[in-house]
Amino acid sequence: MYRQFKLVFVICVIFLIPLSAFAQDAINIDSGATAWMLTSTALVLLMVPGLAMFYGGLVRTKNVLGTMMHSFAAMGIMTVLWTVVGYSMSFGENILGGWIGWNPEYFLLKGIDESIMAAGVPEYVFSMFQGKFAIITPALIAGAFAERISFKAYCLFIALWGLLIYNPLCHWVWAADGFLLNMGAAGAIDFAGGTVVHISSGVSGLVAAIYIGARRGYPKTTISPSNMVMTMMGAGLLWVGWFGFNAGSSISSGLATAQALTVTQVSAAAGAMTWLIIEGLHTGKATALGFASGILAGLVAVTPAAGVVQPYGALALGTIASIICYSAILLKNRIGYDDSLDAFGIHGIGGIVGALVLTFFIRESWMTAAASANGGSWSVWQQFGVQAIAVGIAIVYAAVGTFIILFIINKLLGLRSSDADEMAGLDHSEHGERGYGMLNAN
Numbered sequence: 001m002y003r004q005f006k007l008v009f010v011i012c013v014i015f016l017i018p019l020s021a022f023a024q025d026a027i028n029i030d031s032g033a034t035a036w037m038l039t040s041t042a043l044v045l046l047m048v049p050g051l052a053m054f055y056g057g058l059v060r061t062k063n064v065l066g067t068m069m070h071s072f073a074a075m076g077i078m079t080v081l082w083t084v085v086g087y088s089m090s091f092g093e094n095i096l097g098g099w100i101g102w103n104p105e106y107f108l109l110k111g112i113d114e115s116i117m118a119a120g121v122p123e124y125v126f127s128m129f130q131g132k133f134a135i136i137t138p139a140l141i142a143g144a145f146a147e148r149i150s151f152k153a154y155c156l157f158i159a160l161w162g163l164l165i166y167n168p169l170c171h172w173v174w175a176a177d178g179f180l181l182n183m184g185a186a187g188a189i190d191f192a193g194g195t196v197v198h199i200s201s202g203v204s205g206l207v208a209a210i211y212i213g214a215r216r217g218y219p220k221t222t223i224s225p226s227n228m229v230m231t232m233m234g235a236g237l238l239w240v241g242w243f244g245f246n247a248g249s250s251i252s253s254g255l256a257t258a259q260a261l262t263v264t265q266v267s268a269a270a271g272a273m274t275w276l277i278i279e280g281l282h283t284g285k286a287t288a289l290g291f292a293s294g295i296l297a298g299l300v301a302v303t304p305a306a307g308v309v310q311p312y313g314a315l316a317l318g319t320i321a322s323i324i325c326y327s328a329i330l331l332k333n334r335i336g337y338d339d340s341l342d343a344f345g346i347h348g349i350g351g352i353v354g355a356l357v358l359t360f361f362i363r364e365s366w367m368t369a370a371a372s373a374n375g376g377s378w379s380v381w382q383q384f385g386v387q388a389i390a391v392g393i394a395i396v397y398a399a400v401g402t403f404i405i406l407f408i409i410n411k412l413l414g415l416r417s418s419d420a421d422e423m424a425g426l427d428h429s430e431h432g433e434r435g436y437g438m439l440n441a442n
Contacts, residue, residue, distance in 0.1 A: 262311060
């Protein structure tokens with residue numbers, strides 16, 4: 001009897017082990033890719049408090065908390081909206097002529113509980129990774145109208161902007177049936193958010209800054225940063241988080257990830273050093289704010305290109321973006337509109353530069369493979385035309401849509417804080433708190 005039991009046990013072991021292995025293969029989870037995507041998701045979320053610190057240090061003492069709350073509020077508002085309908089609107093199948101997507105399985109994320117993507121990553125992880133982009137994009141816009149918008153108007157603005165501007169752009173560029181993704185031989189290239197994130201937020205910020213109007217006393221009153229140390233720490237966190245932003249967009253853990261990570265570092269460094277050189281030649285001073293601005297210019301410019309250029313292309317992108325962004329900020333000062341923290345000058349201009357200039361540095365093997373997969377051929381100028389169309393669509397859609405949203409909110413609630421509230425500072429008037437014990441009353 002014992003021998004019979006032992007024989008049955010051995011047979012079960014022999015057959016059950018392979019069956020277990022086959023079951024794992026059927027699930028097709030890539031633990032390496034999943035681990036990296038979990039890390040990338042956390043890194044992109046880290047960028048939001050990094051942005052809060054970067055922006056918070058650049059405003060006056062009386063507006064530090066109010067400015068930082070713009071970033072933190074987006075973490076709550078946009079996550080809820082993304083969970084309920086945002087993911088479905090962005091990555092569902094085309095509806096309304098392709099303007100937006102929809103998939104009932106994505107509503108409340110109820111249909112992806114056990115879903116594993118072809119890349120071997122649980123769809124929960126992908127949805128949360130993409131959700132972090134939906135958080136930081138409207139938070140970037142806040143830099144354009146810092147120190148003068150009411151908090152309730154801001155909250156309503158980012159909710160409507162996320163639903164009506166961000167989600168459609170995300171669908172057009174990154175959904176499988178998005179029309180910009182399928183334009184031309186290889187589609188409009190936006191590896192990690194040049195058009196979806198930076199152009200849309202920068203252009204929307206410009207429209208908002210002009211519509212809302214300048215800060216009280218601007219430009220005659222000197223408006224100085226409250227804490228450059230905090231701004232520099234914020235810039236550092238953004239640089240670190242950007243590795244998840246760009247390298248995570250490969251949705252893998254392999255060669256493409258390494259390529260994207262490398263060019264992200266190179267472009268950021270090139271942007272920072274170029275800005276210091278220009279600033280030193282122009283003003284005779286190399287400032288901490290200039291270094292931080294150069295970092296961001298380089299990071300923004302390489303974002304759409306991270307998966308398709310080599311390091312020499314990243315050097316060029318960071319350098320060119322710094323030169324043009326620096327010039328754009330000088331032009332802003334001459335024109336006189338109050339983009340408080342240069343959301344358009346860095347993100348809008350840097351995103352446009354990256355989306356267009358990447359065309360001349362595309363890795364030929366990547367482009368040939370992409371064109372062959374679509375059964376077509378490509379040329380540099382043909383792809384430049386596709387990129388220009390995508391940039392133009394993003395600019396026009398973001399500008400017009402943002403203006404309409406601002407107009408409606410202004411009629412319903414009013415956008416601008418009162419003179420008395422602005423004088424007291426938004427920390428106190430909007431939140432009943434103070435970031436520091438002493439105030440800068442300018």
